[in-house]
Amino acid sequence: MLDIKLIRENPEAIRAGAEKKNEKCDIDLILQLDEQRRVIIRKVEALKAERNRVSGEIAKNKKTGNPAENAVAEMREVGKKIAVLDGDLRDVDAQLQIKLSWVPNMPHESAPVGKDEESNELVREWGEKPSFDFTPQAHWDLGEKLGIIDFKAAREVSGSGFYVLRGAGARLQRALISYMLDMHTDDGYEEVIVPHIVSSETMFGTGQLPKMADDMYHIESDDLWLIPTAEVPVTNLYKKQIIDEAQLPIHLVAHTPCFRREAGAAGKDTRGMIRVHQFDKVELVKIVHPENSYAALEDLVAQAEKVLQGLQLPYRVVNLATGDLSFASAKTYDLELWSAGVDRYLEISSISIFEDFQARRMGLRYRTADKKTVFPHTLNGSGVALARLIPAILENYQNADGSVTVPEVLRPYMKGAERIA
RNA sequence: GGAGAGGUGGCUGAGUGGUCGAAAGCGGCGGAUUGCUAAUCCGUUGUAGGGUAAUGCCCUACCCAGGGUUCGAAUCCCUGCCUCUCCGCCA
Numbered sequence: 002m003l004d005i006k007l008i009r010e011n012p013e014a015i016r017a018g019a020e021k022k023n024e025k026c027d028i029d030l031i032l033q034l035d036e037q038r039r040v041i042i043r044k045v046e047a048l049k050a051e052r053n054r055v056s057g058e059i060a061k062n063k064k065t066g067n068p069a070e071n072a073v074a075e076m077r078e079v080g081k082k083i084a085v086l087d088g089d090l091r092d093v094d095a096q097l098q099i100k101l102s103w104v105p106n107m108p109h110e111s112a113p114v115g116k117d118e119e120s121n122e123l124v125r126e127w128g129e130k131p132s133f134d135f136t137p138q139a140h141w142d143l144g145e146k147l148g149i150i151d152f153k154a155a156r157e158v159s160g161s162g163f164y165v166l167r168g169a170g171a172r173l174q175r176a177l178i179s180y181m182l183d184m185h186t187d188d189g190y191e192e193v194i195v196p197h198i199v200s201s202e203t204m205f206g207t208g209q210l211p212k213m214a215d216d217m218y219h220i221e222s223d224d225l226w227l228i229p230t231a232e233v234p235v236t237n238l239y240k241k242q243i244i245d246e247a248q249l250p251i252h253l254v255a256h257t258p259c260f261r262r263e264a265g266a267a268g269k270d271t272r273g274m275i276r277v278h279q280f281d282k283v284e285l286v287k288i289v290h291p292e293n294s295y296a297a298l299e300d301l302v303a304q305a306e307k308v309l310q311g312l313q314l315p316y317r318v319v320n321l322a323t324g325d326l327s328f329a330s331a332k333t334y335d336l337e338l339w340s341a342g343v344d345r346y347l348e349i350s351s352i353s354i355f356e357d358f359q360a361r362r363m364g365l366r367y368r369t370a371d372k373k374t375v376f377p378h379t380l381n382g383s384g385v386a387l388a389r390l391i392p393a394i395l396e397n398y399q400n401a402d403g404s405v406t407v408p409e410v411l412r413p414y415m416k417g418a419e420r421i422a
Numbered sequence: 423g424g425a426g427a428g429g430u431g432g433c434u435g436a437g438u439g440g441u442c443g444a445a446a447g448c449g450g451c452g453g454a455u456u457g458c459u460a461a462u463c464c465g466u467u468g469u470a471g472g473g474u475a476a477u478g479c480c481c482u483a484c485c486c487a488g489g490g491u492u493c494g495a496a497u498c499c500c501u502g503c504c505u506c507u508c509c510g511c512c513a
Binding site: 045052053060063064074076371372 | 432440441451467468469471472473477480481482483492493494
């Protein structure tokens with residue numbers, strides 16, 4: 002959510018920002034509703050002030066036994082006017098809130114301007130792509146031959162877009178989760194376990210609702226939603242709170258499953274576990290002081306990179322173009338992992354700063370020393386997504402005989418196993 | 423799921439339909455004082471919206487949420503949500 006005052010004072014900037022993100026929003030209507038709202042407030046509050054004053058007099062007169070019938074009759078009329086205006090105000094305010102909830106966050110000036118991923122900016126590359134003296138296989142072939150990924154069983158159980166890990170495959174995922182959680186908690190992130198099903202209000206807080214409703218699983222009977230990312234429950238842990246400035250920065254890490262309908266992605270990446278309806282992810286969330294939030298973004302990127310560096314996997318860092326940014330994001334870096342079998346980069350982590358957009362939506366504030374309440378900045382980043390990481394490990398660490406070498410840092414978590422064969 | 427109780431400011435906890443944004447205590451903040459690791463005393467202490475040049479001032483709203491009754495609601499009525507206790511069910 003953007004501050005209505007900001008929109009009132011800089012309508013052109015907001016319009017331009019939305020345009021850069023390929024988002025539409027009706028700024029003119031918002032300004033009009035905002036003006037209407039304030040006109041009604043001025044009227045109705047003047048009437049309420051009068052009613053309060055006269056009601057006080059009525060009380061006094063009743064006590065001293067003076068007649069008050071005239072005043073009561075008058076106030077009955079004033080009360081009717083107030084009821085009408087209050088109704089108008091509710092309507093206008095509701096309309097305004099809906100329009101406001103559809104205004105995207107402004108892109109940061111350091112996000113490259115462009116309408117789609119073509120304009121993404123390569124920031125840096127790390128590691129070397131592996132070279133093979135044989136033709137590397139894709140993870141779906143490798144995994145099925147090794148008996149560690151079972152797509153057929155997943156289809157039977159749930160339909161397309163799911164996967165089953167077995168044996169060393171399941172073990173590999175658990176090892177990765179432990180490896181990542183250990184790393185992040187060692188670096189000062191607090192581990193949290195959170196609900197995977199959340200309310201509409203919570204989905205609104207981080208900006209998934211209203212825009213992404215069709216991309217998420219909705220449980221109609223209870224009006225609850227399956228989380229598409231741990232960002233949602235973790236950031237909302239502080240919803241509607243005024244926290245102490247001294248509590249900042251807050252660093253959290255959570256492992257959760259993520260559920261995505263992938264409604265608009267029919268036909269894309271249909272093979273393997275690259276685009277699925279459910280996958281696990283380790284997510285990092287930060288709540289920080291506005292003054293150093295962009296430094297916190299760089300730190301968060303480095304934290305996610307550390308996971309890949311530890312695993313010795315080649316990747317590149319990309320600064321997303323404005324048109325590729327999500328609704329709530331001001332700036333996003335993607336980490337893309339090279340995967341030898343599919344011969345392409347896989348987006349494995351997305352690290353974003355939302356400035357105060359999410360905090361304002363969820364009513365999260367902190368109190369300063371001089372007792373002001375301020376919206377902190379929120380950030381999050383995958384650290385990292387398992388359903389992309391496992392394919393990359395299998396493909397990049399594969400051997401000519403179809404076995405897979407276990408990355409060294411994972412061996413302690415795999416009972417010392419050096420290979421999956 | 424059934425029965426009962428209840429939801430008041432950072433916390434504890436009062437509150438007869440009118441002078442209650444709300445007693446009191448604790449905590450916090452500011453100050454005074456005492457040489458003894460703290461006590462005592464005084465003051466102050468919520469959030470948001472509107473107006474205004476104004477972090478000041480005025481006004482409005484908020485005692486779980488949403489409706490209603492009334493000139494006037496923390497206080498009465500209805501609905502919902504949540505919490506607690508007991509029973510049932512259950513990993």
